[in-house]
Amino acid sequence: MSEWVVLSLAMAAACAVVLAITVINQRRVGDDDDPSETPDVIEYMTMMIGVVYAIVLGLAIAGVWEARGAAEDSVRQEAQALHEVSARAEVYPVEARTRIRDSVDTYVSHVVNTEWRHMVEKGELTVEGTRLLEQVRRDVTDYVPRNDHEGQAYQPLVDQVAAVDDARGARGQGAEATMPGVVWFGLVAGAVVTVGLIFTLQIRRTFRELLLAGLFSALIAFLLFLIWDFDAPFGRGLSAAPGPFTELFPHVLG
Numbered sequence: 001m002s003e004w005v006v007l008s009l010a011m012a013a014a015c016a017v018v019l020a021i022t023v024i025n026q027r028r029v030g031d032d033d034d035p036s037e038t039p040d041v042i043e044y045m046t047m048m049i050g051v052v053y054a055i056v057l058g059l060a061i062a063g064v065w066e067a068r069g070a071a072e073d074s075v076r077q078e079a080q081a082l083h084e085v086s087a088r089a090e091v092y093p094v095e096a097r098t099r100i101r102d103s104v105d106t107y108v109s110h111v112v113n114t115e116w117r118h119m120v121e122k123g124e125l126t127v128e129g130t131r132l133l134e135q136v137r138r139d140v141t142d143y144v145p146r147n148d149h150e151g152q153a154y155q156p157l158v159d160q161v162a163a164v165d166d167a168r169g170a171r172g173q174g175a176e177a178t179m180p181g182v183v184w185f186g187l188v189a190g191a192v193v194t195v196g197l198i199f200t201l202q203i204r205r206t207f208r209e210l211l212l213a214g215l216f217s218a219l220i221a222f223l224l225f226l227i228w229d230f231d232a233p234f235g236r237g238l239s240a241a242p243g244p245f246t247e248l249f250p251h252v253l254g
Helices: 001-028 041-091 094-121 129-139 148-173 181-201 207-230 242-246
Strands: none
Touching: 001 041, 001 207, 041 129, 041 148, 041 181, 094 148, 094 242, 129 148, 129 242, 148 181, 181 207
């Protein structure tokens, strides 16, 4: 069963139960009942809806912010591991060292100049990037150490390539939007309900009330925009950038 069908059934059932209980209770009320002796339900509902929606907004902002931080960490770890591969290859002979460093530079150049744009537009990594990383792995693992010094550097190099692969996978997972559609439905519907409650409180056209209503609506819109912007860690204005690659490999830019 689709999650939208489940959501619709749950919402309809909740509304039906509340309305049924209200109608049944209203029929049991006697003529001598005085509504003024009970609290105003409108004020209570307004307060509770505002509190619940504030909690939902806070959780959504925290979630997309955490996803953005994880995306930045994956980029930094990938770039640092590649830098370690290039640096640790220093102990190898010139031919092997040059081959490994050229493979690393080719991969980084592809990531910065080609794959990043594809990742932003399509939300996925490129096949060519995967192939180039596999070439780096082969260049590292195919070399046979000739002495103890090279042998001591071999396993750390292999581990760093594995770290690159792991960070690349995390970067690919973070390329897509993190907030599912059902959450966005709740955020937008909650914003409409919360802002709409302004009109249930007998707002008048005084400057102070209109100013507060406008600022409140603008705040809700800003928070929703903030969530939307952070929802794509690599794709929008406040997104993670390939800075770690360009800082550690400035010579591959072009």
